[in-house]
Each structure stands twice: as structure tokens, then as C-alpha cells.
Amino acid sequence: MMNNKTSPFSIEKIETSSLWLLVPLLMVALVLYLRRNRSRVTLPPGPTPLPIFGSLFQMIKNKPTFRWMHQIMDEMNTEIACIRIGGVHLIPVTSPELAREFLKKQDVIFSSRPYCMSGRLSSSGYLTTALSPLGDQWKKMRRVLATEVLAPAKHRWLHDKRAEEADHLVRVVFSNSLNSGLVNLRSVTQHYCGNVIRRMVFNKRFFGKGMEDGGPGLEEEEHVQGLFTILAYLYGFGIADYIPCLEVFDFDGYKIILKKAYENVIKYQNPEIDERVKMWSNGMKEKEEDILDVLINLKDSENKPLLTVEEIKAQIIEIMVATVDNPSNAAEWAIAEMINQPDIFRKAHKELDDVVGRDRLVQESDLSKLNFVKACAREAFRLHPIAPFNVPHVSTKDTVVSGYxxxxxxxxxxxxxxxxxxxxxxxxxxKYMPERHIHDDGSEVVLVDTELNMLSFSTGRRGCAGVLLGSTMTTMLLARLIHGFTWSAPNGVAKIDLAESKGDLFLAKPLLALAKPRLNANVYTQF
Structure with missing residues (x-):
């Protein structure tokens, strides 16, 4: 006789079967939900990525990467794009409005830095300020940089060292003007920046003896070249920066290039640092004279050294790298543009003669009155930036920017x-037009644009802490070159070729120009 009562096993079997019937319905609902939300909020436009690799092979094929990325944006007629390389979404932006959204309105979200091969190598494992991802180490080093190294009081304290290097700049150019008259502006401007920051950090112009005419020696040539190589390959779109497991193979050679450049820098810097630490430890030094002394003597709440020697070494490399590029590139481009537009030179000369005269050299105390000279520097930053992109800002969580x-x-x-x-x-x-930066109300021209219509020095939570130093060095360098000399194209050259290098944003060829002293002769007698 059959029992009408269903067994527990039968009930479970029926319930399980019903659940399986629900799975397709749930999947359909999920797909519809995702499609509905995707239509409302999507990634910025960009090339269709491959699984796993994204657009890696396109990036490898289309060098230099920054020109390829800008070409994609031009073809898609967009001011924001999304290009996936490996598992990383790269978001290039050319819109000031979107830039303000990222670095002002949502600055807290976009306040970190990448964990990647080039950043790790260039910061000794994220010991520094600018390259460290968000966290306690960044907060510590940022506070040190802002309050102990780059504060206005320290800027004034180090004034005499910068002034001596500004004088040395004139000496080198004057020496060349008495010989062939032909000056390599790229070499002169880059080594002026290297000299200034070495004086401020190590209290010395040269690691070696230098040249008889005041130019850099082999040690300084190698040191500055190392710094610029680090700049070129840091966040330079190396494969291992986006697919870390491939770092061991170093397919594009970026790792070995960076390591060699880093070694060429530290082989001159680290012995100086080790010797100075030893001097302070042994009581052989009592007075702070430069940035290195300041960093060594910082103490924590327990009166113990605030920074390790490794942190000091890493941070000094970052200070060096951050100092040499912007001023030198802006000055070289500005002089090149002004040679091709003599009217701009005449305006700058007139301003300098009115403010300073011809019986002395321009000084830092004059810079606030040199609006046109600063406009020339600012226009060079706008039209001829040193790098295609700023240091990457990494999002700390999912977000939406302008509907993307x-x-x-x-x-x-x-x-x-x-x-x-x-x-x-x-x-x-x-077109190079410095006048565009002159205000109708006569207010002072500054080199930073907080509205991000151009990017000379970054702003926001991860903004450049060295705006004062960078602005001073840039303006002083350009003012001394313009005030002290007239510049013209080499004999037989009608105009300076303003073509950009294919691989970067430098002039394709280093600027060679004829220099002639224009101040009263007694100004140069000290040299």
C-alpha cells in the first residue's frame, strides 16, 4: 500500500530542482542590471583591450607611447580616454575642467601613486615623498620636505648659494662669448640647475674639479645625465610597470637602464652622505650649512634621528631629479623662441634695463618686478613642457568623473x-606669445596655474612642494641669460629650428646660439 506522505528526501529533491530553475532567471536579471548601469556610467573611450594584456602590444608597437596615446584621443575626438595595459587602466586627460575634477574636487580619491617597477627603483622602495603611494611614509616625508627643506625660511637661508651659482652661470657664458661666442644652451641650463641643487644639498658645485672655464667635469656630466635618464624612464611606459610578473625578463630593457642611471647618481652622492653622517656622529661638525645637514639632524619626539640614512639618500635623489628638469627646459625653449621673435627679446631687455639697469646683474630681489620675463618663462611651460604627463595620480576607490x-x-x-x-x-x-599671461590690472605673474589650464607645477594634495624653489630657479636662470647677453642664431642660420624631438618634448637638437655681452664692461670684470 502506497504511503501518500512525501518523504523528506523527495521534498529536498523538489526544492533543489526549483532553485536550479531560478539560476537562469537570476543570471538574466544580473545581465540586464549591468547593462542598464553600464549605459548610465561607462569607462572613458579608448581602444578595445585584449584579455589579460589589454593594449600592451599596441603600446609596444607604437613608440613613443605618449604620442600614440595623444593620437588615439585625437582620432576619437575626446579629452579623456581609457587605455588598459595589463590590468591597469590609464586615464589620459587634456581637459582643464576634468583636470580640476580630478585634482581639486576629488583630490582625496586621486591622491596615491602607483606601485610599479620604475617608481620602486627610483625611490629605493618608496622611501621618498613624490613617488610614495598614500600612507604613513608619504605623510612623514611630505612633512619633512614642506617644513624642513622647502619652507620659505629655508629658501631664504639658502639664498647665497643660489646667488653664487647665478654668478657662475654668467661667468661660463661670458667665457664662451669671448672665445667662439657659441653657447650650448641645453648644457649650460641643465648644469646650472645641477650646480644650484648640489650647492644647496652638499654645499659644493662640483664632485670633481670641473673645467678651467667653469664648465662641468666628467663627474658632473655623468651625474646630470643620470638624473635625466631617471626622469626619462620613470613612469616611462615600461612593460613591467603594468605587468609586474614580466619584470624578471625586462623585455624592453627599462629596468637595466634605470638601475644603471641610478648607480651613476648614487656613486657620487652616497659617499658624500656617508662622510657627512660620520662627521656629525664624531662631533667633527657643529653648524648646519646645507640641506644634507638639516636632514641628518632631524629628530623625532624621543630625540632620535627622524630619518634613516637610506631615507636621506633616497630623498636627496628625488630632490635632485625634481630640480634639474623644468627650469632648464623652459629656459632653452624660451631663448629659442625669442631668437626667432626679436621683438620679444626687445621687450624683455627693456623691462630688465628699467628695473635693474646695466651696471649690475639681476638679483632674486628683482624678480617680483619682472612680469614680462616671468611671462616668457610661463609661456615656455605652457607650450613646451618638459614631460608629456604629470606623475600618475592613482585612484584609491571606484568613482565617477564627469559621467565616466x-x-x-x-x-x-x-x-x-x-x-x-x-x-x-x-x-x-x-604660437609663443608671453603677452597672453600679462594681467590688465598689473598683478604679478606667477608660474603656477592653479586652474590647471596649463601644468607647470602640479597642484592639490600631491602637488609640487617645490613651487617656490622651482619658480625662483626658472626665473633667475632666464633673467640672467636675457639680461647679461644678446642672443642670435649661429652664423649662416636664418632661424632656430623649433622641431620637437620624436621621442620626447625637448628641442630635437640642443640649442646652439651666439652670445654677446650687453651690460657695462665693469659688471663682467669679477669673472
Whole structure:
């Protein structure tokens, strides 16, 4: 006789079967939900990525990468894009409005830095300020840099060292003017910056003896070349920066190049640091004379050294790297543009003669009155930036910017040429016109643009802590070159070729120009 009562086993079997019937319905609902939300918030436009590798092979094929990325944005007619390399979403931006959204409105979210091969190697494992991801180490080093190294009081304290190097700059150019008259502006400007920061950090111009005419020796040539090589390959779109497991193979050679450049820098710097630490430990030094002394003597709440020797070494490399590029590149481009537009030279000469005269050299105390000279420097920053992108800003969580979905850990890259040459913002964006930066009310021209219509020094939580130093060095360098000399194209050259290098944003060829002293003869007698 059959029992009408269903067994527990039968009930479980029926319930399980019903659940399996629900799975397809749930999947359909999920797909519809995702599609509905994707239509509302999507990634910025960009090339269709391959699984796992994304657009890696396109990046490898299309060098230099920054020109390929800008070409993609031009073809898609967009001011924001998304290019996935490996598992990383790169978000290049050429819109000032979007730049302000990233670095002002949502600055807290985009306040970290990448964990990547080039950043790790260049910061000795993220011991520094600018390259360290968000965290306690960054907070510590940022506080040290802002309050102990780059504060206005320290800037004034180190004034005499900068002044001596500004005098040395004139000496070197004057010496060349008496010989062939032909000056390599790239070499002169880069080594002026190297001299200034070595004096401020180590209280010495040269690691070696230098040249008889005041130019750099082999040691300084190698040191500065190492710094510029680090700059070129740091966040330089190396494969291992986006697919870390491939670092061991170093397919593009970026790792070995960076390591060699790093070694060429530390072989001159580290012995200086070790010797100085020893001097303070043994009581052989009592007075602070430079930035290195300051860093060594910082103490924590328990009166113990605040920084390890490794942190000091790493931070000094970052200070060096951050100092040499912007001023030298801006001055070289500005002089090149002004040689081709003599009217601009005449205006700058007139301003300098009115403010300073011809019986003495321009000093830092004069810079606030040199609005046109600063406009010339600012225009060089706008039209001819040193790097295609700023240091990446990494998102700490998923967010939406101007209707676009920006995933966590995306690398936001503000385009320096994209912002500075944006035709929506700038009239005749490809023309060098310093007058565009002169205010009708006569207010002082500054080199930083907080509205991000151009990017000279970054702003926001991860903004450049060295704006004062960078602005002073840039303006002083350009003012001394313009005030002390007239500049013209070499004999037989009608105009300076202003073509950009294919692989970077430097002039394709280093600027060679004829220099002639223009001040009263007694000004140069000290040299």
C-alpha cells in the first residue's frame, strides 16, 4: 500500500530542482542590471583591450607611447580616454575642467601613486615623498620636505648659494662669448640647475674639479645625465610597470637602464652622505650649512634621528631629479623662441634695463618686478613642457568623473601639452606669445596655474612642494641669460629650428646660439 506522505528526501529533491530553475532567471536579471548601469556610467573611450594584456602590444608597437596615446584621443575626438595595459587602466586627460575634477574636487580619491617597477627603483622602495603611494611614509616625508627643506625660511637661508651659482652661470657664458661666442644652451641650463641643487644639498658645485672655464667635469656630466635618464624612464611606459610578473625578463630593457642611471647618481652622492653622517656622529661638525645637514639632524619626539640614512639618500635623489628638469627646459625653449621673435627679446631687455639697469646683474630681489620675463618663462611651460604627463595620480576607490566610471587603481595622467595647447582654452595655442599671461590690472605673474589650464607645477594634495624653489630657479636662470647677453642664431642660420624631438618634448637638437655681452664692461670684470 502506497504511503501518500512525501518523504523528506523527495521534498529536498523538489526544492533543489526549483532553485536550479531560478539560476537562469537570476543570471538574466544580473545581465540586464549591468547593462542598464553600464549605459548610465561607462569607462572613458579608448581602444578595445585584449584579455589579460589589454593594449600592451599596441603600446609596444607604437613608440613613443605618449604620442600614440595623444593620437588615439585625437582620432576619437575626446579629452579623456581609457587605455588598459595589463590590468591597469590609464586615464589620459587634456581637459582643464576634468583636470580640476580630478585634482581639486576629488583630490582625496586621486591622491596615491602607483606601485610599479620604475617608481620602486627610483625611490629605493618608496622611501621618498613624490613617488610614495598614500600612507604613513608619504605623510612623514611630505612633512619633512614642506617644513624642513622647502619652507620659505629655508629658501631664504639658502639664498647665497643660489646667488653664487647665478654668478657662475654668467661667468661660463661670458667665457664662451669671448672665445667662439657659441653657447650650448641645453648644457649650460641643465648644469646650472645641477650646480644650484648640489650647492644647496652638499654645499659644493662640483664632485670633481670641473673645467678651467667653469664648465662641468666628467663627474658632473655623468651625474646630470643620470638624473635625466631617471626622469626619462620613470613612469616611462615600461612593460613591467603594468605587468609586474614580466619584470624578471625586462623585455624592453627599462629596468637595466634605470638601475644603471641610478648607480651613476648614487656613486657620487652616497659617499658624500656617508662622510657627512660620520662627521656629525664624531662631533667633527657643529653648524648646519646645507640641506644634507638639516636632514641628518632631524629628530623625532624621543630625540632620535627622524630619518634613516637610506631615507636621506633616497630623498636627496628625488630632490635632485625634481630640480634639474623644468627650469632648464623652459629656459632653452624660451631663448629659442625669442631668437626667432626679436621683438620679444626687445621687450624683455627693456623691462630688465628699467628695473635693474646695466651696471649690475639681476638679483632674486628683482624678480617680483619682472612680469614680462616671468611671462616668457610661463609661456615656455605652457607650450613646451618638459614631460608629456604629470606623475600618475592613482585612484584609491571606484568613482565617477564627469559621467565616466573610473575604477579603483586607475592611473590618471594629466597631459601637459594637452592642457597647455588646448584650443578651447588658448588662442593660437601653438604660437609663443608671453603677452597672453600679462594681467590688465598689473598683478604679478606667477608660474603656477592653479586652474590647471596649463601644468607647470602640479597642484592639490600631491602637488609640487617645490613651487617656490622651482619658480625662483626658472626665473633667475632666464633673467640672467636675457639680461647679461644678446642672443642670435649661429652664423649662416636664418632661424632656430623649433622641431620637437620624436621621442620626447625637448628641442630635437640642443640649442646652439651666439652670445654677446650687453651690460657695462665693469659688471663682467669679477669673472
Amino acid at each position: 566610471f573610473i575604477p579603483k587603481d586607475s592611473h590618471v595622467l594629466l597631459s601637459r601639452p594637452g592642457l597647455g595647447r588646448n584650443p578651447r582654452v588658448w588662442n593660437e595655442p601653438l
